[in-house]
Amino acid sequence: MVGLRVTPQRRVVWAAFRGGERGHLTADEVYELARHELPELSRATVYNSLGELVRAKLLRPVKGFGAVRYDPNLDPDHHHFHCQGCDRLYDVHLQGIEHLQLLGEEGFVVDRKTVLFEGYCSLCSSQTAR
Numbered sequence: 001m002v003g004l005r006v007t008p009q010r011r012v013v014w015a016a017f018r019g020g021e022r023g024h025l026t027a028d029e030v031y032e033l034a035r036h037e038l039p040e041l042s043r044a045t046v047y048n049s050l051g052e053l054v055r056a057k058l059l060r061p062v063k064g065f066g067a068v069r070y071d072p073n074l075d076p077d078h079h080h081f082h083c084q085g086c087d088r089l090y091d092v093h094l095q096g097i098e099h100l101q102l103l104g105e106e107g108f109v110v111d112r113k114t115v116l117f118e119g120y121c122s123l124c125s126s127q128t129a130r
Helices: 008-015 027-037 043-055 124-126
Strands: 060-062 069-071 080-083 089-093 115-117
Touching: 008 027, 008 043, 027 043, 043 069
Parallel strands: 080 115
Antiparallel strands: 060 069, 080 089
16 A cells, blocks of 8 residues: 555455445445454544545545545546435546636636536436336
8 A cells, every 4th residue: 555554454444445346435334344354443443544545545535415435536537426316426527627617716726626416326317207
């Protein structure tokens, strides 16, 4: 792990993401998954490990609704769609984001742009149509 000492606790926290296949997890979800591998793991250790993984730029926090979720996808060109039905967070790619501008604001220096869409995924929208 980039610049971090590898400990059993950090290893199980990082493994909870399974290389990104599990998507965007909350600290509580990471805790539940990691505890299966390391039953003595504490919630505080999970929070500390997640913070260290964010500082090491292995994870990125996604804020904007409810609990912070942690994203192992560090691609700066992806954004998110939050389904209000199942509460899942999806990675999405946008066209035209490079043209977004702040109107009437001066002196701001934009480091990155993040967009969060909200609505219903295809599964939830088809269930509500029934």
